Structure formats: structure tokens, C-alpha cells
Amino acid sequence: KKKAFIFDLDGVIVDTAKFHYLAWRNLAKEMNFDFTEEQNELFKGVSRVRSLEILLDLASYDATQEQKDRWLIQKNEEYLKYIKGMDDSEILPDVVRVLDFLEEKNQGIALGSASKNARPILTKLDLLDKFQAIVDGNDVTAAKPDPEVFLKGGEALKIERTDCIVFEDSIAGIQAANSAGMISIGIGEQDVLHEANYVFKDFTEMSNAFLLELIEA
Ligand code: BG6
Ligand code: MG
Secondary structure, eight states: OOEEEEEOOOTTTOOOOHHHHHHHHHHHHHTTTOOHHHTTTTTTTTTTTHHHHHHHHTTOOOOOHHHHHHHHHHHHHHHHHHHHHHOOGGGGTTHHHHHHHHTTOEEEEEOSSSOTTTHHHHHTOGGGGSSSSSEEETTTTSOOHHHHHHHHHHTTOOOOOOGEEEEEESSHHHHHHHHHHHHEEEEOOOOTTSSSSSESSGGOOHHHHHHHHHHHH
């Protein structure tokens, strides 16, 4: 059967989650706030604008709109510096094996990311042509945990939501997939992503036999 496999980008295909964290942490320093990796879990999958709101909240910092706009630009400029030299050696282990297997089985493959930088990153990784549809932060109005980004991915491939499978490293993304009525697969730690239907540490732990079961289910 033809299913749709929808991949998140940051933290699933490439380890850019660490760069987002570093950029937010440096911004937090300007608020005299020590932003921890544990708190960063809440930022994964969340849009840039919403992330700043959460950070200001955590830091109990009252910023003007002008200041917020400046910080959003500053955060993205720093993030872009980190990813500037990125190439396909940064693709996470076995991502290409999974993509190739799904392609060989004629499955739908889409990207569902909150990032507005998704296309340039996929281009750097030389992965753009692996995706039949790309839905990113430029295409949605509601951020994860809202299901919009994944629903649009399924629609673009013309696959019903119950036949869509989502790979996600964030709590917000797992919640988005669940509320879309899709199968959610967490990539990361079981204790963080316990709301997912399945959790794997990374793609090296996910066999082709498991993918085949999803296709045939
Ligand atoms: C998500 C990341 O994929 O994209 C978040 O997990 C990030 O950390 C969000 O804030 C928005 O990304 P960008 O590239 O548009 O700032
Ligand atoms: Mg992610």
C-alpha cells in the first residue's frame, strides 16, 4: 500500500537542533538568563517567533516589539553562521538508507518542518530531490503542536491522514502528528517522547523490516 512518510528536519534528518540551542542560549545571556538543554526540549519543533515568546517568559523579560524583532533577526543570523559550512556529511546516520528504501517501495515522502530555513538546508545536504512535497515554516500559519504542517504534507501527497507516518524528535511535533490522526514515530529518548506510537534512538535502530510492516499495515 502507498503510505506517506513525513519527516521533520531539525533533529531528525540533520543535527541542527544543537545550533538552534546555541543561538537561543546566547540570546538568553543578553537577558541574563541561563538557558538549559532541558528547557530546550520545549523549543524543539516550535516556530522562531513562538520560541522567543517562551524564552522571554522563562527569563521573565519584558521586551518591546522593536527589541523582539531585533532579537529574532540576531538569532537567525547566528544560526545561519553555524549552518553555513554544512554539507552532506552532516546527514544523520541511516537517514539516506531509510529514504532510499521508502523510495524503492514507491512510498510518498514529504518534509514537515517548522523551519523557514528548510529548503536551503536540504539543498546543502543534497537531499532536496528526495522529497515529493515540502511543507515548512513558510507554508503554515499554526505552529506545532498544531497539526497543520503534517496535514498539509499528507494533502500534498494525496494520502489520507491515517496512512501517514511522521518522524519527529520534538514533543510538540509528536503531539502535532497525534492530533493529525497520524502514526507518530519519535526519534530520540523514550522518556522525552513517550507520547509517540514508537520511539527509536535514531534511524540505525529502525530496520527495513519495521518500515515494511508500516507500509503493509
Ligand atoms: C524547528 C526547530 O524545526 O524549526 C526549532 O526544531 C526552530 O528549534 C524552528 O525554532 C524554526 O526554525 P527557523 O529555522 O525558521 O528559525
Ligand atoms: Mg525537530
